[in-house]
Amino acid sequence: MPTRPPLPVALAVAPALAIAVLAAPVGFGLIATVLPAFGWFPALGGETLSLAPWRELLATPGLWRSAAISLAAGLLTTAAALAAVIAFVAGWSHTRAFRAIQHLISPLLSVPHAAAAFGIAFLIAPSGWLMRLVSPELTGFARPPDWLIVNDPWGLAMMAGLLVKELPFLFLVTLAALPQVRSHLHVRTAASLGYGRIAGFVLTAWPLTYPQIRLAVFAVIAYASSAVDVAIILGPTRPAPLAVRLVEWMNDPDLAMRFKASAGALLQLGLTATAILLWVGGERIAAVLLRRLCRSGRRFRREGPARLAAAAVVTAAAAAVFAGLAVLALWSFAGYWSFPDAVPRTLTLDIWRRELPGLTRPLAVTVGIGLAATALAVAIALACLERESRTGERVRGRSPYILYLPLLVPQVSFVFGMQLAFLLAGIGASILAVVLAHLVFVLPYVLLSLSDPWHALDPRYARVAASLGAGAGLVFWRVRLPMLAAAILVGAAVGFAVSIGQYLPTLLIGAGRWPTVTTEAVALASGGDRRVIGVYAFVQMLLPFLGFMIATLVPAVAFMRRRDMRPAGA
Amino acid sequence: MPMFFRLFLATCLGFVGASGAWALDPSDWPAILAKARGQTVYFHAWGGARNINDYIAWAGDQVKARHGVTVVHVKLDDTANAVAKIVAEKAAGIDAAGSVDLIWINGENFAAMKRRDLLLKPGWAEKLPNWRHVDWRTKPTILVDFTTPTDGLEAPWGMAKLVFFHDTARGLAMPDSFAELVEWAKAHPGRFTYPAPPDFMGSSFLKQALIESAADRSVLAEPAVEGEFEKATAPLFAALDTMHPHLWRGGRTFPKNKEAMRQLLADDEIDIAFAFSPAEASNAIANGELAETVRSFVFSGGTLANTHFVAIPYNAAAREGALVLADFLMSPEAQLRKQDPAVWGDPTVLDTASLPAEYRDAFDRLDLGVATLRPAELGPALTEPHASWMTRLEEEWTRRYGVAN
Numbered sequence: 001m002p003t004r005p006p007l008p009v010a011l012a013v014a015p016a017l018a019i020a021v022l023a024a025p026v027g028f029g030l031i032a033t034v035l036p037a038f039g040w041f042p043a044l045g046g047e048t049l050s051l052a053p054w055r056e057l058l059a060t061p062g063l064w065r066s067a068a069i070s071l072a073a074g075l076l077t078t079a080a081a082l083a084a085v086i087a088f089v090a091g092w093s094h095t096r097a098f099r100a101i102q103h104l105i106s107p108l109l110s111v112p113h114a115a116a117a118f119g120i121a122f123l124i125a126p127s128g129w130l131m132r133l134v135s136p137e138l139t140g141f142a143r144p145p146d147w148l149i150v151n152d153p154w155g156l157a158m159m160a161g162l163l164v165k166e167l168p169f170l171f172l173v174t175l176a177a178l179p180q181v182r183s184h185l186h187v188r189t190a191a192s193l194g195y196g197r198i199a200g201f202v203l204t205a206w207p208l209t210y211p212q213i214r215l216a217v218f219a220v221i222a223y224a225s226s227a228v229d230v231a232i233i234l235g236p237t238r239p240a241p242l243a244v245r246l247v248e249w250m251n252d253p254d255l256a257m258r259f260k261a262s263a264g265a266l267l268q269l270g271l272t273a274t275a276i277l278l279w280v281g282g283e284r285i286a287a288v289l290l291r292r293l294c295r296s297g298r299r300f301r302r303e304g305p306a307r308l309a310a311a312a313v314v315t316a317a318a319a320a321v322f323a324g325l326a327v328l329a330l331w332s333f334a335g336y337w338s339f340p341d342a343v344p345r346t347l348t349l350d351i352w353r354r355e356l357p358g359l360t361r362p363l364a365v366t367v368g369i370g371l372a373a374t375a376l377a378v379a380i381a382l383a384c385l386e387r388e389s390r391t392g393e394r395v396r397g398r399s400p401y402i403l404y405l406p407l408l409v410p411q412v413s414f415v416f417g418m419q420l421a422f423l424l425a426g427i428g429a430s431i432l433a434v435v436l437a438h439l440v441f442v443l444p445y446v447l448l449s450l451s452d453p454w455h456a457l458d459p460r461y462a463r464v465a466a467s468l469g470a471g472a473g474l475v476f477w478r479v480r481l482p483m484l485a486a487a488i489l490v491g492a493a494v495g496f497a498v499s500i501g502q503y504l505p506t507l508l509i510g511a512g513r514w515p516t517v518t519t520e521a522v523a524l525a526s527g528g529d530r531r532v533i534g535v536y537a538f539v540q541m542l543l544p545f546l547g548f549m550i551a552t553l554v555p556a557v558a559f560m561r562r563r564d565m566r567p568a569g570a
Numbered sequence: 571m572p573m574f575f576r577l578f579l580a581t582c583l584g585f586v587g588a589s590g591a592w593a594l595d596p597s598d599w600p601a602i603l604a605k606a607r608g609q610t611v612y613f614h615a616w617g618g619a620r621n622i623n624d625y626i627a628w629a630g631d632q633v634k635a636r637h638g639v640t641v642v643h644v645k646l647d648d649t650a651n652a653v654a655k656i657v658a659e660k661a662a663g664i665d666a667a668g669s670v671d672l673i674w675i676n677g678e679n680f681a682a683m684k685r686r687d688l689l690l691k692p693g694w695a696e697k698l699p700n701w702r703h704v705d706w707r708t709k710p711t712i713l714v715d716f717t718t719p720t721d722g723l724e725a726p727w728g729m730a731k732l733v734f735f736h737d738t739a740r741g742l743a744m745p746d747s748f749a750e751l752v753e754w755a756k757a758h759p760g761r762f763t764y765p766a767p768p769d770f771m772g773s774s775f776l777k778q779a780l781i782e783s784a785a786d787r788s789v790l791a792e793p794a795v796e797g798e799f800e801k802a803t804a805p806l807f808a809a810l811d812t813m814h815p816h817l818w819r820g821g822r823t824f825p826k827n828k829e830a831m832r833q834l835l836a837d838d839e840i841d842i843a844f845a846f847s848p849a850e851a852s853n854a855i856a857n858g859e860l861a862e863t864v865r866s867f868v869f870s871g872g873t874l875a876n877t878h879f880v881a882i883p884y885n886a887a888a889r890e891g892a893l894v895l896a897d898f899l900m901s902p903e904a905q906l907r908k909q910d911p912a913v914w915g916d917p918t919v920l921d922t923a924s925l926p927a928e929y930r931d932a933f934d935r936l937d938l939g940v941a942t943l944r945p946a947e948l949g950p951a952l953t954e955p956h957a958s959w960m961t962r963l964e965e966e967w968t969r970r971y972g973v974a975n
Contacts, residue, residue: 043661044686062973127837143838146760151823153974237766237823238974251650252768253678254961255657255686336858339838348858354620416654423662429669507651508658511669512614512644520617523645527618528829529859 007390008473014383018443019402021380025418025440026405030269032417036262044255053259057267060260062239067271069155070241074225074275077159078217079282081166084317085174087310090201091303094184097311102175104318108168110497110544111321112518114525115537117161117233119324122331122530124157125150127339129327135340144339151237158235162224164317170213170220171314176449177212180456181205198307199300203293212452218276219407219448225275226268226410242268246412265413272410325537332534351531359517359539366516366543369431369506370499373438377446377495378488384447385454386476389462407444411504419508429511437505442495449494453487454480485558489551497544517543596697602890607638609891613880614652615674617645618829621853625914628907633898639891644670649679656688656883668885672892676878677716677770680724681957683881690882690889693722698893700900701725705921710953711877712919717791717956724879725896726919728908730846731948732778732873735835735941739863742841747869748782751842752813759816761841765831766824766972768964774846776963778874780806781952790955794962803963807970814971822974836860846876848948849915852939856911865941872950877919902929911939 035041039050057063092098108116122128127144135141150157178184183205190200226243235241240248246268249261331337335346418437419428427433457480465475481488503522506514521536596602613630617623623643630641646652652673659668675683683689695701704726706712712726713719736744742758745751755762765772781787783805789798814821818840825831828845835843836859845851854860880899882892898904902925905918915938922933938944954960 041661043657061969065973125837127834127839146819146839148819148822151819153822232826237826239972248768250654251648253650253653253682255653255682258657334858336836336861338836338861350858358623416658419655419658420662423658423664428659428662428664507646508655511655512612512646513642513669515645520645523617523647524620525618526616526647526829527620528827528833529857530833531858532620 011387023402028421029414029417032420033262033265037266053263056260057263066239066242070225074221077162077224078221084313085170088314090198091307105168112540114229116321117230119328121150123324132340132342153236155236161230161234166220167317173213173216177209181208194299196301196303198303221275222272222408225272268410269413328534328537331530355535362515362517362520365514370496372435373442373499374492374495377443381447381450404444406440415504434510434514437509438499442498445498446491446495450491486555493547493551496547596694606890606894609888610640611671611888611891612642613672614644614670639894665885667887670883671886671888675881681718689723695722695725698897703920716954724881726877728916731875733848733866734844735851735866737864748779752809755813755816763818765827767967769827771828794958849942851941852911868949872952875951
């Protein structure tokens, strides 16, 4: 084995830097949550360690029901979304319908959760748009029926709201992983043995694909079991899911509630961990069942209903979000619009005229912070991956979960402490602090979306280049980077979208000095005016959408004459 | 990683920081003005209403032009986020260069911040030049905020009174007391609801109901004690038990806040909504959020009244600038503009009779808007119970109704 040339410093320190950027804020954030959970927070008069916050927490009425709802939401929505994605990918890959839906579903990623939830709430409420469409003509309702649909006690509306956002994410992650495992070859073999499309895929390609997307699935469980925005809009209220109550306690005017809120944040952390552990248990069971199924030799060729169901679920999810957004857009032009009118009686540009002038600075700040955080994240991610390629050590192999900590730990449980860490470091409220805070959430997503395509790149290209005399640096700049340009741009677009979505970190760590489209949107949305929400949902969606568009168009144009460099489907 | 180590130590051991007293005297106003010039005041205030945001922007322009003080409105969805910021700064030992200079506040938040020494001391509000017009004689809630003495730690900004509103086009007779409201709800199943406590508006509704239904109102001014609380609230909870099955969604869910409740009125899901701002309905009509036919009403026996304030955190960086802004917000000019329904419609804290003739006449001439009751029509003011009642009420409500059976 020839001796390796020494690594450039930037590459040598990259993994440590990545871990510091990610783990330090989360770690300090957690410490600053753990201590108050045991009564220690001198600024609020807590100077002895005690179990009082826990006693108070456990005495909260309906606590376990809140926890159970969160746990169920985390597991059920993930399972349903994943099942739909598997069945759809397995049953429809390489069909025209598949490509159509694929194009339809990608923009869904850029829709902010809260906007999607708002749209759906207005769609399905008894006074909502669907009911207005058919009232009073078909239903006879001159006023909305008193039906409990939104905020139902079982959390079904909330789960639907979570599902429609998880589906596109898992779908795109799965699509990215498929080429690496050469799924079509396995499926073809299975088909030649007489298996149906879905069975063939699930028995051959899926066991190879799943490990690639497992982290993303965990991230979805963590998100769904601790979501606040969607749960507030669509979720049950008596009691609300744990994360919602946690934020209420955190925001209670009685500052002593923060001790209980901290204990609750740890409970939330435990709950999310439990959800993931239960999921891992489920994985084992599923693996056993799959092996049995495999040995049974059943071919499952009558799969028509399953295929149709999968297509129906995926299409319905996309349609719900689009319809919700469409009615929100309609709201942004509406005058007074009451039940049962299906469209507003008067249309006006007033709201847009009023809101747009105030948006210039927030837009500039949003783009600036987003670009800075994304550029840093892409640079760190590329340095980490390039180091792996040169040394053969895998960062992920050594410390996989540390890098994904911010995705797995519920945000509410460490953002307050993170703010404290930034203050103690002496960089509170600066734009640098805000960019770093965003980096904590952007970097894992960029790593997540970049590492798979990176590892999928055939290493023989680099070897060929080296044999032609190219040094490691030249290989990186002239071979790997251009070949992965499309994937890097998509990763950057994902990171940019994540940065734009940040509310609490921007507000708390930036001390309100850096208003973004999102901080403005959340503040204004608290006034409850659907028309303002419509305007901001659009603006909030526009930026990530532009990001994704650039990520698709640039490689398509740049590689116009190089068919194999173009991203699939472009 | 020495920095991380330092951080760790500070996180584990630290959180110490004394609230410093303050040398400059607001009575020496020229000195304050001189020091304030060039400062930037970060005013943390709820940002959910465009008209209020515009008003704050206007006030900022005025103090910039007159006193060279720059005002930045930090728009919040919840005041708690500003309080959280101050708490974190105190924990980090940032006792002088805090990031919040002025905060829009009242009631529970004020009581909590005062108790935790998070406000600038000693009291300054009563030393401001424009204090001389403030009507603290006939508006007792200016000196006592939810039974907590203000001690000059917050400057009054506007008056609030509980008003109900409904759409007159629906042709329904409205109740005139909490007891009548319970009967009304029974007669109109599914058409009334209130925000779930501990939402501010929901808790305020409970307090209104408690004051009306308590056999002996005098106990409410004192801290709630065991026994008294159960006795005083028994009629209230009996009435709620009767009313809840007849509420919107059968009382199985409640709107999150007053904004959600107002939207339900607009969507024709309910028939009555309420708010703390007498101009709420007029503003919502002007904004296209409610029908033109919506009108306000109060209970003839009186409704809750209180005051909202601005306060300066103990560690504010631009405290002189904050004083200048707080004083301007109390000025006849700013208060007149604020009461104009075309701008905001928030009732003044000033004694308009004591003002120079031009302002007095201007206040009298204000057209308050179609759905706003004149000051004389707002009915008697009920004072807030002691803050401990609210805490206990919220706990008891959550215990009884927070978890569906």
